[in-house]
Amino acid sequence: MEKIEEIKKNFLSEIKKAKSLKELDLIFNEYLGKGGKISVFFKKLKDLPIEKRKILGKKLNFLKEFFEKEIEKKKKIFFQKKEKEIFDITLPPKKIERGHLHPLTQTKRKVEEIFTSFGFEVVEGPEIEDEWHNFDALNMPPWHPARDVLSLGKTFYLKEKGYLLRSHTSAVQIRYLETHNPPFKIIVPGRVFRAESTDASHEIDFWQLEGLMVQKETSLANFKAVIEEFFKRFFEKQIKVRLRPSYFPFVEPGVEVDISCPICQMKGCSVCKQSGFIEVAGAGMVHPFVFKAVKLNPREWQGFAFGFGLTRLAMIKYKISDIRYFNSGDLRFLKQF
Numbered sequence: 319m320e321k322i323e324e325i326k327k328n329f330l331s332e333i334k335k336a337k338s339l340k341e342l343d344l345i346f347n348e349y350l351g352k353g354g355k356i357s358v359f360f361k362k363l364k365d366l367p368i369e370k371r372k373i374l375g376k377k378l379n380f381l382k383e384f385f386e387k388e389i390e391k392k393k394k395i396f397f398q399k400k401e402k403e404i405f406d407i408t409l410p411p412k413k414i415e416r417g418h419l420h421p422l423t424q425t426k427r428k429v430e431e432i433f434t435s436f437g438f439e440v441v442e443g444p445e446i447e448d449e450w451h452n453f454d455a456l457n458m459p460p461w462h463p464a465r466d467v468l469s470l471g472k473t474f475y476l477k478e479k480g481y482l483l484r485s486h487t488s489a490v491q492i493r494y495l496e497t498h499n500p501p502f503k504i505i506v507p508g509r510v511f512r513a514e515s516t517d518a519s520h521e522i523d524f525w526q527l528e529g530l531m532v533q534k535e536t537s538l539a540n541f542k543a544v545i546e547e548f549f550k551r552f553f554e555k556q557i558k559v560r561l562r563p564s565y566f567p568f569v570e571p572g573v574e575v576d577i578s579c580p581i582c583q584m585k586g587c588s589v590c591k592q593s594g595f596i597e598v599a600g601a602g603m604v605h606p607f608v609f610k611a612v613k614l615n616p617r618e619w620q621g622f623a624f625g626f627g628l629t630r631l632a633m634i635k636y637k638i639s640d641i642r643y644f645n646s647g648d649l650r651f652l653k654q655f
């Protein structure tokens with residue numbers, strides 16, 4: 319068995335070498351813990367004659383206290399060091415992880431930047447709308463299928479009668495026309511809501527970009543020139559714009575806007591479904607009914623209006639295959655932008 323003096327020597331040298339609180343704990347156990355080196359001696363005491371037992375007992379108690387104090391001392395040194403580390407202002411700061419803008423916000427800002435450079439003003443409207451702004455004033459009478467609560471209609475109606483979550487940003491055309499005198503040109507980025515069954519290309523809420531330009535004289539040719547330049551800047555490449563006749567109650571004539579596929583350059587790919595073109599917007603010349611609804615004279619004013627799928631533009635630009643990623647909050651998705 320080790321002699322007491324030896325134990326003390328070993329203990330002191332181990333304490334000296336200890337580099338962490340964890341190591342100190344180990345040393346504590348080795349010497350003072352149950353079955354530790356000191357305890358073994360204590361157990362032996364009862365076999366000794368009384369005189370020797372007294373002397374050795376005292377020695378052991380003394381040693382035990384001494385060990386405990388040494389360990390405490392060393393612990394203090396560690397703690398002081400730690401505190402110093404925490405308050406060391408000369409250390410370089412921890413890198414703060416910074417977030418970044420959502421891909422939709424980035425798209426919205428880019429679009430706003432381009433249109434404001436054309437002299438358009440950015441306008442907003444409420445997400446909760448009334449039927450007048452969302453439908454009636456846009457020449458969509460009560461029997462229009464989009465307003466149907468049960469079957470074809472995809473509008474979210476609110477409990478409060480006459481109110482709904484806007485189904486398109488065209489409602490803001492009316493709000494702006496009611497309160498401003500032409501000529502003007504505005505764009506309206508905004509979130510819209512539709513009761514869709516969701517899949518890779520359908521969400522119950524997505525973003526649109528409305529545009530409205532009203533002046534004494536304008537035409538679809540003006541419209542085409544504006545958006546051709548817009549798409550060129552947005553996709554940073556030459557884009558062909560194709561207008562197809564279509565119908566929206568609040569424009570006449572109405573068109574569907576296709577762009578040449580910026581992904582495959584019209585060679586045919588999965589995004590354009592091998593057609594070379596992608597449908598991105600509805601548009602047309604402001605219907606005389608709309609001017610009348612906002613008490614402007616349709617013989618005096620002309621305008622064009624358009625509604626892009628802003629979410630769709632983001633999907634095309636960033637090659638996002640599933641619209642549901644946008645609202646997922648999934649960092650694996652978001653961190654790519």
Ligand code: PHE
Pocket residue numbers: 485486487488566569599600601602623624625626
């Ligand atoms: N509001 C239409 C839609 O959501 C798009 C549109 C806007 C069409 C402006 C023509 C003019 O589908």
